[in-house]
Amino acid sequence: MRRYKIFLLFLFIIVSISSYFLLNNKYKISKKGILKYDRAEVYIQAGHEGRTRGATGTSSSFGNEIDWTPIVANEATRILREVGITVIRSEADRRKYSVVDLALSIHFDGCTKQCGTGASIGYDDETDEPAAKDWKEFYSNYFKFKWQDDNFTPNLRNYYNFKYTITRDAELVLELGDLTCPAQAKWMKNNLKNIGHMVAYFAAKRIGKEHLLKKPHMA
Numbered sequence: 001m002r003r004y005k006i007f008l009l010f011l012f013i014i015v016s017i018s019s020y021f022l023l024n025n026k027y028k029i030s031k032k033g034i035l036k037y038d039r040a041e042v043y044i045q046a047g048h049e050g051r052t053r054g055a056t057g058t059s060s061s062f063g064n065e066i067d068w069t070p071i072v073a074n075e076a077t078r079i080l081r082e083v084g085i086t087v088i089r090s091e092a093d094r095r096k097y098s099v100v101d102l103a104l105s106i107h108f109d110g111c112t113k114q115c116g117t118g119a120s121i122g123y124d125d126e127t128d129e130p131a132a133k134d135w136k137e138f139y140s141n142y143f144k145f146k147w148q149d150d151n152f153t154p155n156l157r158n159y160y161n162f163k164y165t166i167t168r169d170a171e172l173v174l175e176l177g178d179l180t181c182p183a184q185a186k187w188m189k190n191n192l193k194n195i196g197h198m199v200a201y202f203a204a205k206r207i208g209k210e211h212l213l214k215k216p217h218m219a
């Protein structure tokens with residue numbers, strides 16, 4: 001009996017030590033590649049969220065980008081999780097590797113010239129193009145304003161966070177519209193949660209699970 005208890009104790013210690021190393025080994029990069037990462041179907045980042053200095057986003061009398069991006073990201077995350085789709089919900093500076101099917105970073109644009117810009121998409125290579133095209137087609141059903149070309153600024157192509165997302169389908173920066181343009185800003189402000197629904201539906205569609213979600217209604 002005593003030997004049995006010692007064996008159990010020994011087993012407990014071994015299991016504790018190995019799980020400590022296994023769990024602790026999630027975010028590490030070695031010569032062999034990334035050893036530590038989080039895994040989910042979808043990654044959703046709210047642009048600028050959590051920052052108090054540096055790039056804190058654009059603003060206008062209609063609102064602040066840093067306040068709007070979490071509303072969209074949270075609603076999209078809520079809808080996806082509700083139907084059992086796994087989501088990594090990230091703020092601006094997470095600095096952890098994520099292995100996902102699709103990664104979306106939510107932003108709003110601004111321009112010193114009145115209504116000088118619109119919606120746009122950023123990505124870092126041509127494997128992302130089919131998803132980018134798909135988003136443009138889909139979001140155009142709701143967003144009836146102008147679009148800029150894909151990657152029209154260097155920041156879109158060289159987005160700082162792309163290095164943290166390893167994707168099967170695509171990693172996209174979604175600039176959802178010009179927050180400094182009154183017509184666009186009013187529409188977006190009134191539809192932030194709807195836009196979250198659009199993002200969720202699009203993400204579900206890209207992973208073949210759109211049948212689980214209601215289609216967003218026309219806003």
Ligand SMILES: [Zn+2]
Nearest residue numbers: 047057107108
């Ligand atoms: Zn931004």
